[in-house]
Amino acid sequence: MALYVYKFGGTSVGTAERIKSVAEKVKKAHDTGDQIVVVVSAMSGETNRLVALAKEMQTQPSDRELDVLLSTGEQVTIALLAMALHNLGCEACSYTGSQVKILTDSSYTKARIREIDDAKIRNALNQGKVVVVAGFQGVDEVGNITTLGRGGSDTTAVALAAALKADECHIYTDVDGVYTTDPRVEPKARRLDKITFEEMLEMASLGSKVLQIRSVEFAGKYNVALRVLSSFTEGNGTLITYEDSDMETALISGIAFNRDEAKLTITGVPDLPGIAHKILGPIADANIEVDMIVQNIAEDATTDFTFTVHRNDYLRARDILEQTRQDLGARKLTGDDAIVKVSIVGVGMRSHAGIASTMFKALASEGINIRMISTSEIKISVVVDEKYLELAVRSLHSAFGLEA
Amino acid sequence: MALYVYKFGGTSVGTAERIKSVAEKVKKAHDTGDQIVVVVSAMSGETNRLVALAKEMQTQPSDRELDVLLSTGEQVTIALLAMALHNLGCEACSYTGSQVKILTDSSYTKARIREIDDAKIRNALNQGKVVVVAGFQGVDEVGNITTLGRGGSDTTAVALAAALKADECHIYTDVDGVYTTDPRVEPKARRLDKITFEEMLEMASLGSKVLQIRSVEFAGKYNVALRVLSSFTEGNGTLITYEDSDMETALISGIAFNRDEAKLTITGVPDLPGIAHKILGPIADANIEVDMIVQNIAEDATTDFTFTVHRNDYLRARDILEQTRQDLGARKLTGDDAIVKVSIVGVGMRSHAGIASTMFKALASEGINIRMISTSEIKISVVVDEKYLELAVRSLHSAFGLEA
Numbered sequence: 001m002a003l004y005v006y007k008f009g010g011t012s013v014g015t016a017e018r019i020k021s022v023a024e025k026v027k028k029a030h031d032t033g034d035q036i037v038v039v040v041s042a043m044s045g046e047t048n049r050l051v052a053l054a055k056e057m058q059t060q061p062s063d064r065e066l067d068v069l070l071s072t073g074e075q076v077t078i079a080l081l082a083m084a085l086h087n088l089g090c091e092a093c094s095y096t097g098s099q100v101k102i103l104t105d106s107s108y109t110k111a112r113i114r115e116i117d118d119a120k121i122r123n124a125l126n127q128g129k130v131v132v133v134a135g136f137q138g139v140d141e142v143g144n145i146t147t148l149g150r151g152g153s154d155t156t157a158v159a160l161a162a163a164l165k166a167d168e169c170h171i172y173t174d175v176d177g178v179y180t181t182d183p184r185v186e187p188k189a190r191r192l193d194k195i196t197f198e199e200m201l202e203m204a205s206l207g208s209k210v211l212q213i214r215s216v217e218f219a220g221k222y223n224v225a226l227r228v229l230s231s232f233t234e235g236n237g238t239l240i241t242y243e244d245s246d247m248e249t250a251l252i253s254g255i256a257f258n259r260d261e262a263k264l265t266i267t268g269v270p271d272l273p274g275i276a277h278k279i280l281g282p283i284a285d286a287n288i289e290v291d292m293i294v295q296n297i298a299e300d301a302t303t304d305f306t307f308t309v310h311r312n313d314y315l316r317a318r319d320i321l322e323q324t325r326q327d328l329g330a331r332k333l334t335g336d337d338a339i340v341k342v343s344i345v346g347v348g349m350r351s352h353a354g355i356a357s358t359m360f361k362a363l364a365s366e367g368i369n370i371r372m373i374s375t376s377e378i379k380i381s382v383v384v385d386e387k388y389l390e391l392a393v394r395s396l397h398s399a400f401g402l403e404a
Numbered sequence: 405m406a407l408y409v410y411k412f413g414g415t416s417v418g419t420a421e422r423i424k425s426v427a428e429k430v431k432k433a434h435d436t437g438d439q440i441v442v443v444v445s446a447m448s449g450e451t452n453r454l455v456a457l458a459k460e461m462q463t464q465p466s467d468r469e470l471d472v473l474l475s476t477g478e479q480v481t482i483a484l485l486a487m488a489l490h491n492l493g494c495e496a497c498s499y500t501g502s503q504v505k506i507l508t509d510s511s512y513t514k515a516r517i518r519e520i521d522d523a524k525i526r527n528a529l530n531q532g533k534v535v536v537v538a539g540f541q542g543v544d545e546v547g548n549i550t551t552l553g554r555g556g557s558d559t560t561a562v563a564l565a566a567a568l569k570a571d572e573c574h575i576y577t578d579v580d581g582v583y584t585t586d587p588r589v590e591p592k593a594r595r596l597d598k599i600t601f602e603e604m605l606e607m608a609s610l611g612s613k614v615l616q617i618r619s620v621e622f623a624g625k626y627n628v629a630l631r632v633l634s635s636f637t638e639g640n641g642t643l644i645t646y647e648d649s650d651m652e653t654a655l656i657s658g659i660a661f662n663r664d665e666a667k668l669t670i671t672g673v674p675d676l677p678g679i680a681h682k683i684l685g686p687i688a689d690a691n692i693e694v695d696m697i698v699q700n701i702a703e704d705a706t707t708d709f710t711f712t713v714h715r716n717d718y719l720r721a722r723d724i725l726e727q728t729r730q731d732l733g734a735r736k737l738t739g740d741d742a743i744v745k746v747s748i749v750g751v752g753m754r755s756h757a758g759i760a761s762t763m764f765k766a767l768a769s770e771g772i773n774i775r776m777i778s779t780s781e782i783k784i785s786v787v788v789d790e791k792y793l794e795l796a797v798r799s800l801h802s803a804f805g806l807e808a
Contacts, residue, residue: 016460050480056420057487065490068498069483072476076454079473083461086469094472098502099547120547143503143524 002167003035003125007135007157010044011174012231013077019043022172022231023084026130030090035125037164039135039157040081042073063108067137067147071097074134074153082132092130095120097137097145102156104138104146111138111146113155116163133160151212158215162222169219169226170237171211176230177238178203180402181255185393190404194239195253202345202379203256216240251348251355252400255393256379258341261291262314263372263383264321265306268331271297278328279305282320288313292341292374292381302331306372308383311337339371340389343381344396356380362399368392406571407439407529411539411561414448415578416635417481423447426576426635427488430534434494439529441568443539443561444485446477467512471541471551475501478538478557486536496534499524501541501549506560508542508550515542515550517559520567537564555616562619566626573623573630574641575615580634581642582607584806585659589797594808598643599657606749606783607660620644655752655759656804659797660783662745665695666718667776667787668725669710672735675701682732683709686724692717696745696778696785706735710776712787715741743775744793747785748800760784766803772796 006026013019022038030036050069054061061069078094085092100120104111124131135153138146148155154171161169177191178200195203197220201213211228219226219240229237269275276295283290293307309317314337325333349355359380363370368391372383384392397403410430417423426442434440454473458465465473482498489496504524508515528535539557542550552559558575565573580595582604587593599607601624605617615632623630623644633641673679680699687694697711713721718741729737753759763784767774772795776787788796801807 016457019461053420053480053484054487057423057484058491061487062490065483065486065498068486068500069480072479075476075479076457076473079469080457080461082469082472083458083465086466087462094469096472096549099549145500145503 001033001035003037003164004029005037005039005157005161005164005166005169006172007039007153007170008041008172008231009153009174010041010047012172013040013081014044016080018231019077019080020084020087023081023088023090025172025231026081027085027088027090030130037121037125037131037133037160037166038081039133039153039160040074040077041135041153042070043077046073046076064144067108067145070147071134071137071145074136078132078134085130085132090130091128092132093124094132094134096134097156098139098143100133102138102159104140104148106140106144106146108144108146110149111140113138113148113159116159118160118163121160121164151214154212154215155218158219158222158224158226161224162218166224168239169224171215171226171228172231173211173228174231175228176233176235177228178240178254180253181393181397182257185257185390186255186397188397188403190402192238192253193236194241196241196347198378199253199345199347200240202343202376203254211240251352252344252346252402253348254345254402255396255400256343256345257389257393258291259386259389260311261308261339261341261383262311262317262335262337263292263306263308263339264314264317264333264335265304266321266325266330266333267304268300268302269305269328270330271301271303275303275328276305279321279324280307282324283307283309283317286316286320288317288320292372292383294372294374308339308341308372336371338386339383340386341381341383342389342392342396343379344400345379347378349378349380358399359396362395363392366391366395368395405437405439407441407568408433409441409443409561409565409568409570409573410576411443411557411574412445412576412635413557413578414445414451416576417444417485418448420484422635423481423484424488424491427485427492427494429576429635430485431489431492431494434534441525441529441535441537441564441570442485443537443557443564444478444481445539445557446474447481450477450480468548471512471549474551475538475541475549478540482536482538489534489536494534495532496536497528498536498538500538501560502543502547504537506542506563508544508552510544510548510550512548512550514553515544517542517552517563520563522564522567525564525568555618558616558619559622562623562626562628562630565628566622570628572643573628575619575630575632576635577615577632578635579632580637580639581632582644582658584657585797585801586661589661589794590659590801592801592807594806596642596657597640598645600645600751602782603657603749603751604644606747606780607658615644655756656748656750656806657752658749658806659800659804660747660749661793661797662695663790663793664715665712665743665745665787666715666721666739666741667696667710667712667743668718668721668737668739669708670725670729670734670737671708672704672706673709673732674734675705675707679707679732680709683725683728684711686728687711687713687721690720690724692721692724696776696787698776698778712743712745712776740775742790743787744790745785745787746793746796746800747783748804749783751782753782753784762803763800766799767796770795770799772799
């Protein structure tokens with residue numbers, strides 16, 4: 001007898017019909033004798049409806065009251081799913097975050113889980129019931145309702161799986177797993193049976209369509225085996241594991257990419273200690289997030305400094321940097337807001353040499369000029385002109401043999 | 405500084421605009437320095453929407469899950485009202501039934517309040533906040549969400565007023581008070597400034613349009629002064645008090661009536677002990693509610709027995725009674741399903757003679773034949789043919805000087 005935590009997002013429970021079909025899926029699993037805890041989100045559209053009502057009351061609604069309001073969304077779903085299960089003759093019992101209880105800090109709208117009291121759930125499971133828990137919500141020490149912020153239902157599911165030492169935590173979504181790259185860019189993209197947590201984190205650009213990064217981190221911290229599956233089709237999805245000791249690990253698991261990047265370069269900067277801070281400090285002060293950072297020493301003892309930002313922040317960052325350039329007496333400021341980042345990700349590259357050169361060769365053979373390179377232990381990212389995005393992704397997908 | 409509990413029903417909080425206007429009313433009262441606790445229902449239509457969703461899941465939804473579902477309705481309203489108050493610069497804090505906490509038994513969908521922990525509310529009031537509490541809901545000893553059944557928000561308000569020893573409990577509705585009779589029948593009907601609890605209970609047919617009888621009983625038990633007012637207009641409404649010692653008490657406070665009555669008479673019943681039970685026992689077993697009961701001894705040592713039931717139960721009661729008649733060897737069974745009950749209600753009749761004869765004279769002078777009479781300490785009810793309803797009400801309204 002295994003214990004599973006299933007999580008169904010808003011789209012999966014978006015209509016009465018879909019809730020019934022979730023109930024059927026859950027009953028089928030329960031009938032095999034496994035213990036099942038189901039975490040559900042609000043029905044899709046419901047949160048938006050409630051937020052719109054809140055904004056009619058107050059332009060900037062109070063966070064505490066917003067949590068009281070929004071937490072009703074999941075509460076509706078748990079009751080409906082429990083009824084749908086009863087209707088199939090499957091014993092079930094619903095719990096809100098307060099009832100479980102999922103103890104959080106008091107940071108309304110973005111609370112962090114501190115502790116889960118699993119007594120009620122274990123008790124109900126031991127009575128043979130399916131336990132249905134409201135995702136996204138918790139309760140603070142004095143009984144205020146809190147919510148966990150974006151992707152909170154994933155976090156609830158992973159936290160419950162950790163607390164209950166579940167065998168696996170299944171995240172049901174509208175995609176059937178994690179792919180080697182975006183199938184809209186490379187139709188030959190293949191669903192991965194497995195991917196490591198680290199790869200999943202590095203593939204944020206792909207993974208974020210599937211799972212909130214925060215819940216992946218959480219799962220990694222508590223050794224929870226996550227599986228991403230489709231609510232609408234059958235299949236085993238993708239299992240997200242701890243580092244794979246499997247000798248047959250693929251070199252590269254996937255090709256990730258980020259559109260909407262922009263890069264800024266300041267050249268001929270006097271190469272003095274603390275220069276990186278002088279350049280990036282004002283950018284950080286303006287709340288602009290910096291992604292890749294590359295610094296080269298030029299021959300004349302000055303340095304060239306390049307970094308990327310989100311394209312929306314490009315003009316603002318450029319203005320700030322122009323001021324910095326003048327202050328530092330640097331030679332020139334250049335920029336480009338028509339670039340993208342393409343990355344190869346894989347734990348295999350730790351133990352294999354030559355990955356980078358395979359990557360650069362594949363891009364060169366297509367005539368794609370690399371504008372910037374950055375590496376981490378399990379990822380190599382390059383910046384290329386936007387127009388090359390699809391070509392770059394496809395050529396790398398092929399060069400590393402990822403095709404279906 | 406006084407402490408008031410205000411209750412606003414579903415119609416009063418039915419739209420965003422109405423919630424805002426409730427907030428304005430509350431703020432105005434709070435600004436005078438009084439302490440205000442507000443109890444709200446679900447926005448009108450919301451409960452029906454949720455029930456419809458539930459029925460899509462299960463024809464007969466589980467009571468426990470129904471309560472989890474329906475309690476979200478009030479939770480939405482408390483959050484929105486708190487936001488609307490914040491928006492007016494009025495400090496406010498919302499609480500669900502579980503949070504307060506309003507401890508009930510575990511009779512889902514019709515729970516009874518056992519105890520209210522007023523610590524959180526007092527604390528918030530002492531901080532100068534308006535406290536907004538979800539009506540209709542509570543929590544049982546082990547943390548299950550319960551609801552109080554029909555009119556539950558009135559009960560919540562009265563129970564809170566009792567627990568907090570509030571100066572008055574204001575029930576805001578879509579009528580501006582209790583009237584001497586239904587203004588749709590007698591346009592000269594007048595709003596009463598005061599009415600006693602007992603009169604209110606006896607005027608169920610009028611009062612039930614305004615207040616749930618259960619909350620009136622509850623208020624009487626705990627000496628809570630109730631006031632019925634309009635959410636939409638200004639005015640002092642009607643205060644519902646304990647027995648009035650005021651010497652100037654009106655003889656009669658109002659004229660109540662029940663349409664949809666039917667009467668059944670069994671004549672020539674052998675007059676033996678236990679005969680009433682033999683006649684009414686099978687009716688009660690069939691879950692048919694009996695209203696008025698009249699028994700007369702006939703001259704031939706048999707008895708005539710008459711009672712009224714709701715018109716919907718008429719045919720069923722008649723069939724049962726025909727069997728009883730045969731079993732008892734009674735002479736005849738007659739019935740009439742085109743009758744109504746008209747009552748005069750007033751604590752004044754306790755200390756004044758001649759009320760009944762005034763009533764009978766007024767009806768006689770209009771040629772209205774009385775078919776049945778029943779009296780209690782503060783009410784005299786007569787059954788008359790349905791066609792005389794309006795005429796009877798108006799003639800009594802006038803005979804007792806109730807006109808505006």
